[in-house]
Amino acid sequence: MASTILEMRDITKTFPGVKALSNVNLSVEEGEIHAVVGENGAGKSTLMKVLSGVYPSGTYEGQIIFRGQECSFKGIHDSEHIGIVIIHQELALVPMLSIAENIFLGNEHATYGVIDWDANETRTSALLKKVGLKEDPKTLITNIGVGKQQLVEIAKALSKEVKLLILDEPTASLSEKDSQALLDLLLEFKRQGMTSILISHKLNEVNRVADKVTVIRDGRTIETLPRKDISEDRIITSMVGRSLDDRFPPREPQIGDVILEVKDWSVYHPIHAERQVIKNINLNVRKGEVVGIAGLMGAGRTEFAMSLFGRSYGRHITGEVSLHGKPLDLSSVSKAVANRIAYVTEDRKTYGLNLIDHIKHNVTLANLSGVSSRGVIDDMREMSVANDYRKKTNIRASSVYQLTGNLSGGNQQKVVLSKWLFADPEVLILDEPTRGIDVGAKYEIYTIIARLAAEGKAIIVISSEMPELLGISDRIYVMNEGRIVGEMAASDASQEKIMRAIVRGEGKAS
Amino acid sequence: MSTESAPAPQSGVAEDVKHGQRIAVSALTTNLREYGLIIALIVIMLFFQYTTSGTLFKPVNLSNLVQQNSFIIVMALGMLLVIISGYIDLSVGSVAGFIGALAAMMMVIWPLGVFSNPLVVSIVCLLVGALIGAAQGYWIAYHRIPSFIVTLAGMLIFRGICQALLGGGSSVGPLPPSFKQLSSGFIPDVIGPLTLIPPTVNAAGKTIIGSGLTLHMTTVVLGLIAVLAYAYFGFRTRRKRERHGYEAEPFPLFVIKTLVGSALALFLVFQFASYRGLPVVLLVMGVLISLFVFVTKRMTIGRRIYAMGGNAKAAQLSGINTERLTLLVFINMGVLSALGGLIIAARLGQAVPAAGLGSELDVIAAVFIGGASAMGGVGQVIGAVVGGFIMGVMNNGMSIMGVNVDWQQVVKGLVLLGAVIFDVYNKNKA
Numbered sequence: 001m002a003s004t005i006l007e008m009r010d011i012t013k014t015f016p017g018v019k020a021l022s023n024v025n026l027s028v029e030e031g032e033i034h035a036v037v038g039e040n041g042a043g044k045s046t047l048m049k050v051l052s053g054v055y056p057s058g059t060y061e062g063q064i065i066f067r068g069q070e071c072s073f074k075g076i077h078d079s080e081h082i083g084i085v086i087i088h089q090e091l092a093l094v095p096m097l098s099i100a101e102n103i104f105l106g107n108e109h110a111t112y113g114v115i116d117w118d119a120n121e122t123r124t125s126a127l128l129k130k131v132g133l134k135e136d137p138k139t140l141i142t143n144i145g146v147g148k149q150q151l152v153e154i155a156k157a158l159s160k161e162v163k164l165l166i167l168d169e170p171t172a173s174l175s176e177k178d179s180q181a182l183l184d185l186l187l188e189f190k191r192q193g194m195t196s197i198l199i200s201h202k203l204n205e206v207n208r209v210a211d212k213v214t215v216i217r218d219g220r221t222i223e224t225l226p227r228k229d230i231s232e233d234r235i236i237t238s239m240v241g242r243s244l245d246d247r248f249p250p251r252e253p254q255i256g257d258v259i260l261e262v263k264d265w266s267v268y269h270p271i272h273a274e275r276q277v278i279k280n281i282n283l284n285v286r287k288g289e290v291v292g293i294a295g296l297m298g299a300g301r302t303e304f305a306m307s308l309f310g311r312s313y314g315r316h317i318t319g320e321v322s323l324h325g326k327p328l329d330l331s332s333v334s335k336a337v338a339n340r341i342a343y344v345t346e347d348r349k350t351y352g353l354n355l356i357d358h359i360k361h362n363v364t365l366a367n368l369s370g371v372s373s374r375g376v377i378d379d380m381r382e383m384s385v386a387n388d389y390r391k392k393t394n395i396r397a398s399s400v401y402q403l404t405g406n407l408s409g410g411n412q413q414k415v416v417l418s419k420w421l422f423a424d425p426e427v428l429i430l431d432e433p434t435r436g437i438d439v440g441a442k443y444e445i446y447t448i449i450a451r452l453a454a455e456g457k458a459i460i461v462i463s464s465e466m467p468e469l470l471g472i473s474d475r476i477y478v479m480n481e482g483r484i485v486g487e488m489a490a491s492d493a494s495q496e497k498i499m500r501a502i503v504r505g506e507g508k509a510s
Numbered sequence: 511m512s513t514e515s516a517p518a519p520q521s522g523v524a525e526d527v528k529h530g531q532r533i534a535v536s537a538l539t540t541n542l543r544e545y546g547l548i549i550a551l552i553v554i555m556l557f558f559q560y561t562t563s564g565t566l567f568k569p570v571n572l573s574n575l576v577q578q579n580s581f582i583i584v585m586a587l588g589m590l591l592v593i594i595s596g597y598i599d600l601s602v603g604s605v606a607g608f609i610g611a612l613a614a615m616m617m618v619i620w621p622l623g624v625f626s627n628p629l630v631v632s633i634v635c636l637l638v639g640a641l642i643g644a645a646q647g648y649w650i651a652y653h654r655i656p657s658f659i660v661t662l663a664g665m666l667i668f669r670g671i672c673q674a675l676l677g678g679g680s681s682v683g684p685l686p687p688s689f690k691q692l693s694s695g696f697i698p699d700v701i702g703p704l705t706l707i708p709p710t711v712n713a714a715g716k717t718i719i720g721s722g723l724t725l726h727m728t729t730v731v732l733g734l735i736a737v738l739a740y741a742y743f744g745f746r747t748r749r750k751r752e753r754h755g756y757e758a759e760p761f762p763l764f765v766i767k768t769l770v771g772s773a774l775a776l777f778l779v780f781q782f783a784s785y786r787g788l789p790v791v792l793l794v795m796g797v798l799i800s801l802f803v804f805v806t807k808r809m810t811i812g813r814r815i816y817a818m819g820g821n822a823k824a825a826q827l828s829g830i831n832t833e834r835l836t837l838l839v840f841i842n843m844g845v846l847s848a849l850g851g852l853i854i855a856a857r858l859g860q861a862v863p864a865a866g867l868g869s870e871l872d873v874i875a876a877v878f879i880g881g882a883s884a885m886g887g888v889g890q891v892i893g894a895v896v897g898g899f900i901m902g903v904m905n906n907g908m909s910i911m912g913v914n915v916d917w918q919q920v921v922k923g924l925v926l927l928g929a930v931i932f933d934v935y936n937k938n939k940a
Binding site: 309310312332333334336337338343345350351352353354355356357361365366368369372375376377379380383384419423 | 808809810811817820824825828829831
């Protein structure tokens with residue numbers, strides 16, 4: 001019988017005005033993979049910050065007992081010292097430094113400040129082998145993909161003699177393939193006796209690797225499920241406090257004529273001019289139709305959408321676009337917007353929002369002419385528009401004057417959506433519309449999508465979550481390596497079929 | 511105290527008062543930066559009023575203060591937009607110097623005939639300023655060369671041209687009196703003076719200069735109109751917001767703010783009126799400030815500039831032509847630098863090689879003291895103007911006190927650092 005490695009007892013953490021955690025208990029056994037799940041804002045990250053010393057002891061109530069000893073961390077250094085290492089969702093690597101430099105950053109093999117590079121690189125090679133990454137330790141971080149960067153983070157954790165590894169949403173930005181590899185690695189570590197805590201939104205992953213699942217809701221522990229009781233439905237019920245029979249809102253598709261048609265669309269890489277990123281794509285979307293684009297990370301879906309939307313990506317763009325059968329000029333974003341095309345980015349913080357400004361200003365940004373005349377903004381009209389969309393998309397905020405940087409992911413996504421809805425598009429391209437947001441907010445986003453389709457808009461949804469695509473689309477295109485490698489009606493599509501199309505496509509490409 | 515805020519709940523007076531207080535406190539804290547800055551300016555002014563034994567607020571000194579610092583504030587208006595956009599412009603001092611030299615050469619040296627007329631020269635100079643702004647903005651906007659580098663180059667280039675134009679170390683002048691009016695002139699008294707206290711006549715039958723009290727009535731009337739307009743528009747906007755049910759600021763706070771603002775303005779108007787009236791340059795500044803407040807607060811182009819500075823990529827993907835906007839921001843900066851250069855030349859009455867030397871730093875400091883963020887996306891016109899006045903009052907006050915120029919720099923540096931630390935501290939607390 002394994003012993004308990006970590007015990008968190010009655011953790012209560014209060015921020016001015018809010019109780020983020022109240023009497024949370026978490027007990028992790030040695031050698032297990034323990035998943036912590038919960039909606040965004042449920043308190044998972046706060047709990048992990050308490051555990052790793054980001055919030056020093058004294059700023060919270062309760063006890064942390066690690067390997068039989070009560071701990072009081074003054075900072076992240078203390079927790080790392082005894083072997084608790086956390087890998088945050090947003091990777092903390094320095095892009096212009098090498099893998100070896102990153103792994104030993106702040107912890108270099110050095111004598112009197114002089115670094116022994118050979119020792120660093122030898123150890124790095126050994127660590128990279130452990131995580132199954134075949135890269136030269138001298139490679140710069142900026143030159144490897146996100147999936148590999150994640151592995152570097154893990155290698156970095158291993159370099160610190162980790163006893164308890166905490167992964168916060170490790171697969172959020174990984175492709176299906178990289179995610180699988182990462183989960184396999186976790187299982188491998190488990191076989192070697194390491195304990196890990198996995199925080200994830202992706203219940204299928206939890207389902208696959210976790211030995212136990214602790215569900216947190218509204219800052220409280222709801223329950224801890226043993227392996228035999230873990231199922232997606234069971235977890236969802238526990239997470240949201242109600243049963244979500246349908247994870248997708250019902251809709252009756254009423255599909256009309258083709259609105260947008262793309263023919264022979266090709267795009268080259270903006271820097272490596274000889275690399276063709278998008279290869280002769282043909283695609284159409286009809287009135288009232290939700291079209292999904294499936295594919296792995298790096299398949300070129302975002303690049304395709306952005307190149308279409310005012311040539312925001314790539315160069316040497318060729319191909320034709322027509323709207324209602326008429327050729328369309330999409331050479332700039334403003335022309336695309338004027339032609340009632342909207343693109344809701346996958347990266348709302350970098351490309352979607354002005355985080356230092358409030359909701360009101362963000363909502364009207366893509367359609368300022370809608371709230372102004374002759375260049376002068378009508379404050380009252382803007383205010384009512386903002387309030388209107390806040391209600392329509394159910395943005396939870398104290399007022400429209402709340403800074404978007406202080407909103408949760410789901411609410412930020414709703415602000416971005418509101419911005420584009422106010423621009424009154426006919427064709428909406430939604431790129432990973434539910435990435436990193438919780439189950440409840442996801443359902444709300446799906447409802448908005450269904451409503452828009454019912455209003456007769458043509459919608460393209462790009463998503464890496466196949467169940468989501470299957471749940472909301474009418475028709476699905478499968479993309480791989482810059483090509484469309486399959487097209488199927490959602491009614492006879494399945495995850496397997498999509499994967500098969502991708503694999504076949506890969507075979508074709510090589 | 512919350513009689514003006516939302517309908518009071520039925521639960522009793524105590525709760526109502528509490529509610530009102532809460533709103534008042536939140537309104538105060540959200541505007542802390544703005545109020546704090548104005549209060550800081552007033553405190554600094556009172557301090558120097560005391561240490562200079564009352565010289566600071568003397569009508570003649572107030573006129574001097576405005577005339578000496580107006581070019582900083584004019585350029586700070588342009589710099590504010592540059593900094594909000596997320597850029598910097600180091601060339602403004604050199605551009606101002608160059609334009610001053612150009613204006614002097616056109617008016618005094620070159621045989622241009624009718625084109626040496628001050629008005630024509632001024633217009634040409636502003637256009638040249640626009641061209642300079644466009645030239646620098648082009649590289650920044652369309653080739654993504656960092657603005658720090660482009661304008662650092664501009665700083666060297668235009669200082670060099672300025673000196674070359676003036677033929678080494680010499681100065682060119684004197685400039686025509688009509689041109690000097692831009693800086694040292696006062697608006698004409700079309701209504702006619704009003705003598706409240708007749709000046710004392712001495713034994714020899716001559717009036718003693720500075721005695722008695724005669725008011726420049728045009729200034730008084732203009733001042734009153736401005737104050738009434740300020741109060742009226744403030745009240746009207748408030749009423750409009752109230753009707754739509756959006757009002758955060760409690761009524762008493764609004765009244766206090768308006769009263770204090772009006773009283774301050776009237777006091778200054780009175781001081782100016784009792785001397786020679788409103789300086790022309792103050793009028794120019796006032797018009798520009800109002801224009802920039804309107805552009806930044808009410809116009810779409812202003813909103814787009816904030817959005818671009820806050821997140822350029824998101825702005826671009828929202829259909830904003832960030833390249834063109836950047837170019838426009840730098841053209842605007844160029845025009846205002848040129849105007850600054852004309853004001854400097856007009857005040858000195860000649861063009862000198864060192865005109866505007868180092869003033870880019872004063873301008874940038876004014877904007878940062880005014881609460882703009884070095885990361886872009888944040889900043890207010892009123893903040894930059896008050897920041898400019900804080901710098902100006904300190905220059906003026908310390909000069910009257912006889913503080914060594916070297917130490918004046920030290921004090922200004924400390925004030926800049928203090929203001930920004932105060933800002934960062936406030937932000938972290940929030």
